[in-house]
Amino acid sequence: MTRSIGVRAATVAAAFALTVTAFGMLGAAPAGAATTNPCKVLKKSEIQQAFGGTVGSGKKGLSTPVSAQCEFPVGADADRPAGTVIVHVMTTGAKAAYTGLKKISSTYVPIDGVANSLYAEKLHVVNILKGDVLVGVQGGFTITDPLPIHFYDDKTQLTDLAQIAAKRV
Numbered sequence: 775m776t777r778s779i780g781v782r783a784a785t786v787a788a789a790f791a792l793t794v795t796a797f798g799m800l801g802a803a804p805a806g807a808a809t810t811n812p813c814k815v816l817k818k819s820e821i822q823q824a825f826g827g828t829v830g831s832g833k834k835g836l837s838t839p840v841s842a843q844c845e846f847p848v849g850a851d852a853d854r855p856a857g858t859v860i861v862h863v864m865t866t867g868a869k870a871a872y873t874g875l876k877k878i879s880s881t882y883v884p885i886d887g888v889a890n891s892l893y894a895e896k897l898h899v900v901n902i903l904k905g906d907v908l909v910g911v912q913g914g915f916t917i918t919d920p921l922p923i924h925f926y927d928d929k930t931q932l933t934d935l936a937q938i939a940a941k942r943v
Contacts, residue, residue: 812861813844815909815939821859824931825913826851832861840866848915854926857915861939862899868908875901885933898928900936907943911936 809815813832822829827849835843841864850856864871875882875892882892882901890903899912915926 809942810842810863810865810907811844812842812863815863815942816846816859816861816911816935818846820935820938821846821848824935825854825859825915825928827854827856829859835860840864855915855917857913857926859935860910860912860914862908862910862912863939863943864908864910865906868903868906872901872903872908888933888937891933891936893929893933895929898925898932900929900932902936902940904940904943909936909939909943911939 813834816832818829818831825848829849830847832844832846835845837843841862843860843862846859846861848857848859872890872892875894876884881896882894885891885893885900888902892901893899894901897912898914899910901908901910911932913926913928913932915928917926
């Protein structure tokens with residue numbers, strides 16, 4: 775399960791980096807961002823409130839010159855299996871990346887009532903553009919019983935957490 779989450783996270787990060795490169799927007803980091811540390815835009819208590827279970831400390835994940843991510847392990851609860859919440863903060867080329875993701879309408883759709891937001895159901899990620907920063911919150915909760923294997927529906931929780939994170943960047 776951890777491997778598939780890592781592969782999905784790497785895919786999202788690679789899509790961000792590819793979009794930035796494709797649009798040629800590798801400029802300086804934004805001025806005035808409150809925090810660009812993805813391990814500080816959400817608190818363990820906020821993730822626990824959203825998902826239940828025990829939340830471990832965030833660990834630095836995949837980082838590039840334009841973005842960074844933090845992974846929080848989340849223990850199972852009665853309604854949901856154990857998994858991971860990944861916070862991704864893009865500080866360079868965020869507007870171009872957001873524009874590029876919007877164009878992938880078969881994957882990313884706007885979230886009603888949330889400005890500058892996109893949700894990718896298959897990737898279980900919510901992205902919100904705030905100024906020159908793109909913040910993403912991704913959930914990886916795989917359910918293997920009963921078969922077939924499927925993912926926990928976490929759109930509401932991810933949207934709530936992404937909105938909190940966006941206020942801090």
